Amino acid sequence: MAEDCLVQLKYPTMFVDLLMACVTSPYYSLQINGGIEGVFPGKRGLRLKAIATCLDEFDLMSGLQANPTKTNLYFGGVKSDIKELILAATGFSAGVFPFRYLGLPLFTARITKDMYQPLLDKIKDKIMHWANRTLSYAGKTLLINSVIFGLNNFWGASVLLHKGIAKKITKLCKDFIWGIDEGHRRHIFMKWQLLCAPKIEGAIGIKEVLSWNCAQMTKWVWKLLFKPQCLWSRWVQTYVLKGRDFWSPTASISQSRYWNNVVRMKDKLLPSFVDAGVLFSSA
Template structure:
């Protein structure tokens, strides 16, 4: 009883006072939050989604960015912050302003840590929120996730899910009518209900019905025939000509009438579809199916497949397999990803931002520091790369960035050899970039043999880790790597 609260509407303050004396409950006032979510009937205002923004901000401030790499921050965003957002998205359609606020916070955290400085972004957030094979980091756009969540709510309604929310909608809003037959300008329901009605045009392309006994399938508004939704073809006039009421199910259309001949050809096609379905009638309950991968319909909702259908696609990049591969080290892959996009803060890019900056390579002191010069046209870095990869690349060895990234991204080698080449390249890029930054900031300089030794040690440690993990596919990796060091 002490955990219960009574909420009243349409009652005067004096009546509320009398009820509070009569019932041993606390009297609550709207709006209120339940399980962390606001209970509102009107469109989200800034004050309604402010707790979500504040919750994300507090999480970010609680993490020590000093010990987090870019890859570490990305992992926290995808596993923690996105989970918080998904909890809200499962119940509401978040406003555009809310999504933009969340994405600005996450972008600032990714690129600058808890300082939350938005001007430090190296790559646009829109590009970050694309699949890895399209050059992104694999995060899902919240705007697209918002649309998928609304489609999932529609799926729960049309599939007649066994939940209190669905049953309440069927009793109070649908009232035995089809979800597809309601008008968009209805005055019934909350703001989220009206938003769901506007998503129906998108949902129509995903939802079909496999007819069994025909009792739960709307004749006019469900997609059960080869002609799709019959009302979209025939309209109100077709309801009159066919003699089948607007609320009729397929089972009701089978009984109480006989087949007619019509002047309009599409009406005769409807009659033929109805007869054909009647001949295939079974005692099974009608099944609602949803479009999944490869446009195959399934009796369940797939968030991933739906997202792939509605999202905005980009061109596939050729280097994705050279950056993202099994058993990679995340911080090495992130550095390699930035290098593939040419977004590392190399000397030539620093000169664009600040004409007074020193853009000369800190290793050779002869050329402007570009990505292609640093990896591995520079005499200093080329010797490191040659000591590391000459033994495994052999005749295919090159110091040209474009040829190298294309070579490590193809699948023409065996699993073990591909892993060693890719991991050695990423480790070398990361170690050289770390040494370059150290020299730029006045730290101690390290020699080529020492850096090469570090790279060799990192590769060996990774191979040993794979062995301890029990992945037997890489048993030959250590011997193969040792053979390249002689």
């Protein structure tokens, strides 16, 4: 599976072959008094040194080098002695959860409301930038659906948003649509729920935050059912489902919060599949 990950991430074939050879097939001999004695398989320490050497060779061939001062390794469930060996072999530092990667928080425990603050700040900055412009309702709607939900999509496709965060995002959108005078929202011409209805029903088609978030999370269920050969689906089948049908597992504290979110989406979709008389297997 590790080799598949490297291939899917587009690492050069030569680098993948070298790395896999280092971690799967090394055998060593000892030189004693000028003679070679014995043959034994590589163990943990020798393999770590071989990986570090392989990374150095990759640097020489490609010119791509991991900067030790800017590179961290993150561990979960790793014994302290093994952790220290890995850090010593690579020269990298140990990182601490949670941390941000590509704008999203990566975490091992429950995500807190404070972690959503960068998302709220970005939305506020966009709205404040547009606030002094003369825009029609159609123009404001376009900006919300394209720009604001563009920011929200980045988060919403990875985590189920807290209801409180969804309410704050909705409030920011409401204030932008109706406008605010001296801290008070101007006259409201239509209920927000009606504005969020499809255009074909006479509304202006603003996306409702929680419903759109659920729709985005559903794509992971779709990948498991219809894209079983993609890297993520194969990883889930191998390490999470372990031969079980996708519809069987339930949310569990032993699983990651992200996977539990996917399971909850499955539970919401299951009645619709049953009513349609259609069920799929991810195996």
